[in-house]
Amino acid sequence: QLQLVESGGGLVKPGGSLRLSCAASGFTFSHYYMSWIRQVPGKGLEWVSYISSSGTTTHYADPVKGRFTISRDNAKDSLYLQMDSLGAEDTAVYYCAREGTGVYAYDIWGQGTMVTVSS
Amino acid sequence: EVVMTQSPATLSVSPGERATLSCRASPSVSSNLAWYQQKPGQAPRLLIYGASTRATGIPARFSGSGSGTEFTLTISSLQSEDFAVYYCQQYNDWPPWTFGQGTKVEIK
Numbered sequence: 630q631l632q633l634v635e636s637g638g639g640l641v642k643p644g645g646s647l648r649l650s651c652a653a654s655g656f657t658f659s660h661y662y663m664s665w666i667r668q669v670p671g672k673g674l675e676w677v678s679y680i681s682s683s684g685t686t687t688h689y690a691d692p693v694k695g696r697f698t699i700s701r702d703n704a705k706d707s708l709y710l711q712m713d714s715l716g717a718e719d720t721a722v723y724y725c726a727r728e729g730t731g732v733y734a735y736d737i738w739g740q741g742t743m744v745t746v747s748s
Numbered sequence: 749e750v751v752m753t754q755s756p757a758t759l760s761v762s763p764g765e766r767a768t769l770s771c772r773a774s775p776s777v778s779s780n781l782a783w784y785q786q787k788p789g790q791a792p793r794l795l796i797y798g799a800s801t802r803a804t805g806i807p808a809r810f811s812g813s814g815s816g817t818e819f820t821l822t823i824s825s826l827q828s829e830d831f832a833v834y835y836c837q838q839y840n841d842w843p844p845w846t847f848g849q850g851t852k853v854e855i856k
Contacts, residue, residue: 664845674784674792674835676845688843724791733839734782736803738791 631655631737633725638742645715645746648744651708651725659683659703661726664735665710667721667744677723678710692718715746749775750838754848760856767823769851771836775815780840783812783821786850787832794833796821823853831855 638650649665665677678699679688687699698711710727722741729736753772761767771781780797784792794803796812800820809824823830836848 673849674837674847676847678845679845681844691845710792720826721775730793731798732794732797732803733780734794734803734837735784735792738793740791 633703633727633737634740635725635739637724637743638744639747641715642748643716643746646661646711646713647715647737647742647744649710649712649723649742651710653727655688655710656727656737658701658706663701663708664726664728665699666724666726666735666738667719668741669721670726674720678715680708709723712744715744717746720744720746749844750775750841750846752836752838752846752848753837754834754851756851757849758852758854759785760854761826762856763827763828767826767836767853769821769823769853771814771819771821772845773817773838773840775818775841777838777840779815780838781812781814781819782837783810784835784837785841786835792835798814811854823837826853 630745632654635650638679666683667677680699684701698716700709725739726735727737751774781799783796786792795806800812811822813820825846833850833852835850
């Protein structure tokens with residue numbers, strides 16, 4: 630079935646780095662635009678980053694610009710988020726999500742991976 | 749940046765009753781609006797896109813309406829599984845893609 634599975638979350642110290650992964654299955658990953666969206670526990674949803682199907686176009690939310698890097702490996706059906714210079718404000722559940730063709734909204738979501746930035 | 753504002757923050761409804769949730773966009777987002785449902789400990793689920801089109805597998809009791817700056821999600825007869833938090837999101841003017849702050853539908 631259509632599935633996205635995130636991994637790589639955990640506890641990291643302020644100023645540290647972490648790399649999140651998102652493995653796709655059940656669909657042709659290379660055809661779809663993908664995004665990372667985060668959610669502070671108990672709070673709302675915040676879009677973080679976007680990547681086009683080929684990987685040539687990326688966008689970032691202002692709070693993460695210059696610190697986070699989104700990438701993808703279509704041969705491995707995988708999406709990544711490299712997070713550097715992490716701060717407490719980055720503590721959240723991180724979801725990868727697929728933008729549906731002709732839908733333009735996020736029609737498939739992963740289960741999320743928790744990132745905690747704390748000393 | 750498009751600002752999305754949802755109201756009310758919390759809606760108390762009895763099972764079987766109708767629920768009406770509002771979402772306002774500033775500026776206009778045409779019909780480029782989606783609604784999501786999120787239950788505790790779960791990822792969001794797409795309910796509605798294009799302001800009024802139900803996503804695959806979404807029951808007919810969920811309906812969306814509106815365009816421009818005013819949108820509504822209606823749940824015609826609340827079932828126990830519908831008590832959750834609902835978010836609207838615009839994809840008209842990006843980046844960034846922006847979400848409302850959510851409306852929690854709770855049991856009255």
